[in-house]
Amino acid sequence: MDEQLPLTGVKIIDLSTYAAVPAAARILADWGADVIKVESLKGDSWRQYGEIAQVPCTEEENPCWDVNNSNKRSISLNLRTEKGMEILHRLLADADVFMTNYRMAALHAMSLTWDVLHQTYPRLIWGHLSGYGNKGPEAERPGFDIAAFWARSGLMQDYGQPGNAPLTPFHAFGDMTTGSIMAGGLCAALYKQSRTGRGDKVEISLLGTASWLMGVPAVAAQKVYGNVYPRMRSEQPSPVCIPYECADGEWLELCIMDYERYYPSLCHILGLDGLIDDERFNTFGAVQGHSGEFVNLVQQAFLKRPRADWGPLLAAADIVYDNIGHFRDITENQQAWANGNLYERHFDNGRSAILPNTPVAFEEARKQASPAPLLGEHSREILREYGYTDEEIDEYIADGIVKVHTAT
Structure with a gap:
């Protein structure tokens, strides 16, 4: 190999x-x-x-x-x-x-x-x-x-x-x-x-x-542009690229880059159809001036259902999102396992743990991780x-x- x-x-x-x-x-x-x-x-x-x-x-x-x-x-x-x-x-x-x-x-x-x-x-x-x-x-x-x-x-x-x-x-x-x-x-x-x-x-x-x-935030934070950080969640540049809490206390991250394309679909999913034509929110330029109001409305909508309910609806509308996980979730991620990102390390004492592989794979082979060397081995x-x-x-x-x- x-x-x-x-x-x-x-x-x-x-x-x-x-x-x-x-x-x-x-x-x-x-x-x-x-x-x-x-x-x-x-x-x-x-x-x-x-x-x-x-x-x-x-x-x-x-x-x-x-x-x-x-x-x-x-x-x-x-x-x-x-x-x-x-x-x-x-x-x-x-x-x-x-x-x-x-x-x-x-x-x-x-x-x-x-x-x-x-x-x-x-x-x-x-x-x-x-x-x-x-x-x-x-x-x-x-x-x-x-x-x-x-x-x-x-x-x-x-x-x-x-x-x-x-x-x-x-x-x-x-x-x-x-x-x-x-x-x-x-x-x-x-x-x-x-x-x-x-x-x-x-x-x-x-x-x-x-x-x-930090290239992008470093540029944005320069005095010439007038942006000040840190900011509250409701003050972020895009209210559809922030985390939202769901009814079960779990969080998901929205990541909508083309705001006006996906805005009507998001409103429909959240039961906020009345906002589709609302001029405070229906363009990206407008919503930046009313971000706090919009975040509050969207947050209240997400709190009506558990996170597991929202994922299929967002996916069906081709809206990019992900569940906000924990460190402990990494080693149980089936997508990571499917792509060879993880492996099981069996130790000499009979125990085992899940460890990460380096992320780049080549066409012909992925080198299997050998145990790290003992000192002077x-x-x-x-x-x-x-x-x-x-x-x-x-x-x-x-x-x-x-x-x-x-x-x-």
């Missing part, structure tokens, strides 16, 4: 921690690349993230670790030693891509910057992810997604309701998004590499991704591939240069 995937034969060195770059590397691994995850002897801190997510994070069951690190191999090196760095450089000499989220000060100290590596390995692609970008007064600031992505971008504040506390997002949404875009950038560099034989520098930041994703295997003898490997282990996972 793997030989049918587009990145078969690509070698990637993933020197990263936490979520964003590991997510990018996971995507590339799913697309066929051989990803070697380089970890310290202590291991990536994300191995313990389950403590925050309140799910197991043991060697036998670590689902959060699997999400970002399946289909990789792990080598554990002490890069504070000369021999550890020598091993890393042997890996880099044979690699197509080096990707990292280490802060630039650390990369300078380790001589792993773009300038140094490009001079040594001209065809190597250097991919770097930071919190705030590598230029400007905040270049060296550490950044996690709920700070550099959510907080700084306005997402936390302006997607809520006025007067309420900012949203409290679950970790790693910004990381996963930024990593996904990074994977695309690295593929563009791989295409250039295939044409020219030269590597390229690929940089991305959490703030940069948030700025791009492939150290010996990888070192052998790069010409190290068992005697050398044993010596490195004894000297604290390499860590090898041993079964318990």
Whole structure:
């Protein structure tokens, strides 16, 4: 199967921690690349993230670790030693891509910057992810997604309701998004590499991704246009692109982009036929001046029936909508299962959980997710591939240069 995937034969060195770059590397691994995850002897801190997510994070069951690190191999090196760095450089000499989220000060100290590596390995692609970008007064600031992505971008504040506390997002949404875009950038560099034989520098930041994703609201919120956020639900630009509560307390989201085309159908469905010719509401320009009144009328109509009753009526009229779900609904979504977006992970302790696949599928095959590696699980295997003898490997282990996972 793997030989049918587009990145078969690509070698990637993933020197990263936490979520964003590991997510990018996971995507590339799913697309066929051989990803070697380089970890310290202590291991990536994300191995313990389950403590925050309140799910197991043991060697036998670590689902959060699997999400970002399946289909990789792990080598554990002490890069504070000369021999550890020598091993890393042997890996880099044979690699197509080096990707990292280490802060630039650390990369300078380790001589792993773009300038140094490009001079040594001209065809190597250097991919770097930071919190705030590598230029400007905040270049060296550490950044996690709920700070550099959510907080700084306005997402936390302006997607809520006025007067309420900012949203409290679950970790790693910004990381996963930024990593996904990074994977695309690295593929563009791989295409250039295939044409020219030269590597390229690929940089991305959490703030940069948030700025791009918030492009439309960022434009709308500029002072020149006079829009102020956050806004109440009844003050949104379109009263038919907001959530409505139904009789059973469940919510649905309307998403009508062509207002005047679907307005009569919506009124008919809701039993509001008397509003079809109402000049306060029957054009988009008019309803924006009477949004609060219209939202109240529509909300009262939706409260007359449970959500399950509204879906078939809206669908029959070709009105775009969806049920507003919960995190728990994702793993039970039959449409997601039908498209291979989910899979069941069976753990060594006999338990199982539903995990997401990376979202892109190709015509020939979808790589099946392998368990994410244990710390140093492939150290010996990888070192052998790069010409190290068992005697050398044993010596490195004894000297604290390499860590090898041993079964318990």
